[in-house]
Amino acid sequence: MDMQKEFPMTQSGYVQLQEDLEELKTVKRPDVVEKIKVARSFGDLSENSEYDAAKDEQGFIEQEITKIEDMLRHAKIIEDNGNNNIVQIGKTVTFSEVPDGDEEKYQIVGSAEADPFEGKISNESPIAKALLDAELNDSVIVPLPDGSEMTVKIISID
Structure with missing residues (x-):
């Protein structure tokens, strides 16, 4: 099938x-x-x-x-369940890079509406995959294209 x-x-x-x-x-x-x-x-x-x-x-x-x-x-x-403590598709996540503190903010969306220039990243992207299901204030390891990693701390979920 x-x-x-x-x-x-x-x-x-x-x-x-x-x-x-x-x-x-x-x-x-x-x-x-x-x-x-x-x-x-x-x-x-x-x-x-x-x-x-x-x-x-x-x-x-x-x-x-x-x-x-x-x-x-x-x-x-994707329905918003109102829980702003867990990263899910449809949520906007603000995080800072550890240790330098550079802040970034993205909405995690499906691939059909992804537009990085508008701050919308696909749920299939490496950064979104790393962030999905993480909780507010969690530190998350994100794989980078060159094979290295960066650690980010989730500051807010809207």
């Missing part, structure tokens, strides 16, 4: 994916269809770079639509 991967996500992440899908279907898909139509009017398709670029863009858009539909179909909405 084929097991589908679940995509854990917050309610806001689910809504954002729905909005992204709607934009792809109602704005970007019709735009690229129009680009293809215009490019066809230029004549010989074998030497038509506008047509090739538009077809590539169409393929990308269709692939994104399929991917987002799959994520939404297999989404698992």
Whole structure:
């Protein structure tokens, strides 16, 4: 039996994916269809770079639509249980590096809504895996990409 991967996500992440899908279907898909139509009017398709670029863009858009539909179909909405003493998906964690005290703050989310530039890290990332299920004031050892480790102390969980 084929097991589908679940995509854990917050309610806001689910809504954002729905909005992204709607934009792809109602704005970007019709735009690229129009680009293809215009490019066809230029004549010989074998030497038509506008047509090739538009077809590539169409393929990308269709692939994104399929991917987002799959994520939404297999989404698992993470409910906040109100416990701010344990790190869980959906929680925002502030920690400091030991011993230098540099503070960092991330929300742990499912891979579908991860965006490190927005402070959202995937629950599948090494740092999130190390932090999940840890408690407030715990010291946690986090593996680094170079094979070394760093120790962090959890300051707050929201």
